[in-house]
Amino acid sequence: MELTYSAQTTGFHSDTRYRNPQYFDKPESGVTKVTVVGDWPVVVDAYKAAQVDVDVVELSGAAEADPAKMGVADLRDWLTAQGIEFDPKAPKAEILKLIPAS
Template sequence: MKVIYTDKLGKERGVCYRLLSEFFGVIGSATEVVVDGDAPDIFDAYQAVGIKVSDGKEQEAPETDPLKMKVPELKEWLTAKGIAFDATAKKEDLQALVPAE
């Protein structure tokens, strides 16, 4: 079960919301914990028992498939590969320049 400690309670299904100010101890059934705010005691308590804890601001890994990239990332990828393109080209035209593997 995912547990989120925050000052703004939510209604996401399958998520247990707790107020930052009301930490009474580790929830043993937690599989993932997000601490949205400054609460090092909560962070430390969950880390001590080996439960994954984050601040919820971790970014996803960047896309590596050029056909799934957004236009700015795709343009960077093409440039890094030395592939010339029209700066005003549409996404479909840029994707057409990606070599088949």
């Protein structure tokens, strides 16, 4: 089973199992891969200690990274982390239109 730990409140994908990292107390059994969105070192360390494959998606503010200059995969991760819904099959040109004006 794969899990995504994210504090997002919107933009969920129906084929993904989510957990809110704020309520994390221990790794779940049967998990084979974890994606952690944001800075949640307790979650990352616990799953790594349980020898589970862990991917971390860094949240980046506008000052840290310009989403308009990101690759498609990073841009999709960024939009998801921001809680912005999008069609996962949309081309980059369409996804770029979803970036909020700053």
